[in-house]
Amino acid sequence: xxxxxxxxxxxxxxxxxxxxxxxxxxxxxxxxxxxxxxxxxxxxxxxxxxxxxxxxxxxxxxxxxxxxxxxxxxxxxxxxxxxxxxxxxxxxxxxxxxxxxxxxxxxxxxxxxxxxxxxxxxxxxxxxxxxxxxxxxxxxxxxxxxxxxxxxxxxxxxxxxxxxxxxxxxxxxxxxxxxxxxxxxxxxxxxxxxxxxxxxxxxxxxxxxxxxxxxxxxxxxxxxxxxxxxxxxxxxxxxxxxxxxxxxxxxxxxxxxxxxxxxxxxxxxxxxxxxxxxxxxxxxxxxxxxxxxxxxxxxxxxxxxxxxxxxxxxxxxxxxxxxxxxxxxxxxxxxxxxxxxxxxxxxxxxxxxxxxxxxxxxxxxxxxxxxxxxxxxxxxxxxxxxxxxxxxxxxxxxxxxxxxx
Numbered sequence: 225x226x227x228x229x230x231x232x233x234x235x236x237x238x239x240x241x242x243x244x245x246x247x248x249x250x251x252x253x254x255x256x257x258x259x260x261x262x263x264x265x266x267x268x269x270x271x272x273x274x275x276x277x278x279x280x281x282x283x284x285x286x287x288x289x290x291x292x293x294x295x296x297x298x299x300x301x302x303x304x305x306x307x308x309x310x311x312x313x314x315x316x317x318x319x320x321x322x323x324x325x326x327x328x329x330x331x332x333x334x335x336x337x338x339x340x341x342x343x344x345x346x347x348x349x350x351x352x353x354x355x356x357x358x359x360x361x362x363x364x365x366x367x368x369x370x371x372x373x374x375x376x377x378x379x380x381x382x383x384x385x386x387x388x389x390x391x392x393x394x395x396x397x398x399x400x401x402x403x404x405x406x407x408x409x410x411x412x413x414x415x416x417x418x419x420x421x422x423x424x425x426x427x428x429x430x431x432x433x434x435x436x437x438x439x440x441x442x443x444x445x446x447x448x449x450x451x452x453x454x455x456x457x458x459x460x461x462x463x464x465x466x467x468x469x470x471x472x473x474x475x476x477x478x479x480x481x482x483x484x485x486x487x488x489x490x491x492x493x494x495x496x497x498x499x500x501x502x503x504x505x506x507x508x509x510x511x512x513x514x515x516x517x518x519x520x521x522x523x524x525x526x527x528x529x530x531x532x533x534x535x536x537x538x539x540x541x542x543x544x545x546x547x548x549x550x551x552x553x554x555x556x557x558x559x560x561x562x563x564x565x566x567x568x569x570x571x572x573x574x575x576x577x578x579x580x581x582x583x584x585x586x587x588x589x590x591x592x593x594x595x596x597x598x599x600x601x602x603x604x605x606x607x608x609x610x611x612x613x614x615x616x617x618x619x620x621x622x623x624x625x626x627x628x629x
Contacts, residue, residue: 247397250381270587276332280576288569296349304405311398319391364498374487382480434566443624453609457602459582489541523603
C-alpha cells in the first residue's frame, strides 16, 4: 500500500503552524519597522535586535536534554497557549502607552525565550510526524508555510500596521496562537512516557555528549560552521528597511512587496522541491552553487534598482529553499532521534551567537559606512566560507548531503 503524506498528525501540525504563521509574519515586520522609525538609528536597531537574540545563545544548551526526555508535543502546545496570552497582554500595554525603547527590548526578549524552546521542541517533533519515506516532501510542505503566509498576508498586515499600529497585530497573533495550540492538542504521537528526574550532572553530561558527537562528525560540523558565517552575513537584511526609508523613491509598501516576493520565491522553491526529487549524487554540487550565488547577489544588492532587487530576492528565495531542504533533510536523516534535541540545541546556540554578533556589527557598520561597502564585504565573507568549510571538506560534506532521504 502506498504511503500517504497527509496523515492526521501531519495535517494537524501543518494547520497549527499555518495559523500561528498568519499573525507572526506581520508582527515581525511591524516590530522591526517600529524600532527604526522611532529611533532613526541602525546602531540602536542593531542593539535591540542583538539583545532580543541573547536567549538563542544560552537557552538551547540548557533546555535541550529536557526536550529529548519529555513530550515535545505537550511543550509546543503549552508554549503556544502561553505566548498567545502574553501577546494579548502586550497589545493592551503598547496601546495604552507611547513608544518605549526598553519596553520593546523586554517584549522582544520574552518572544525569543519562547521561540527558542518552541523551535527546539518543534524541530525535534516534526520528523516524527512525517510518514516513513516522505521526509523530503514533508519538509517541502513544512517549509512552504511561512513563504506562503508572507506572500498572502504580509501586504495586508502592512496596511493594517500602517493604519492601526503594532498593538492590533499583537492582539491578532495572540488569538491565532491560542487557536493553533488547540489544533496541536489533538496530535497523537508516541514519545518518551517515563519522565526522567532532572539532575544537573546528567544535564551537563547530555550537553557534553551532544558536542562530542558533533565534533566527531566532520560533515555536520563543517556545515554548521558554514551556516554560522551565513547567518552572520544574513544580518545585512537589517539595513534593507533603513535603505528604503532613506531613499527618496522607495516606500514601506515597496519594502513589504520586496519581502512578499522573496517569500514567493521560497514558495516556488518549495513547490519545486516537492514535485522534483533532486538526484542524490547532485545534492552537494547544487548546494555549493547556491551558496556562491548568495555571496554574489548579497554583494551587489544595494547597487541595483528596485526591479532587480526583487528579481534577486525571488531567485535567492527559490534556491535558498532547496538548499535548506537539502541541509535539513540530510542531517535529520543522518542523526538518531534521541540526539536531535541536543544537536539542534548546539546548532541554534552557534547560530544565536552569529546572529547577535552579526546584528551588533551590522548596526555599527551601518552608522559609519555605506550600505554598498558593507554588502560587498559580507558577500566576500560568504564566498570565503564556502571555500574553507564546504569545498575544502568536500569528502565529508558530500557524504552527508548525497544521501537518500
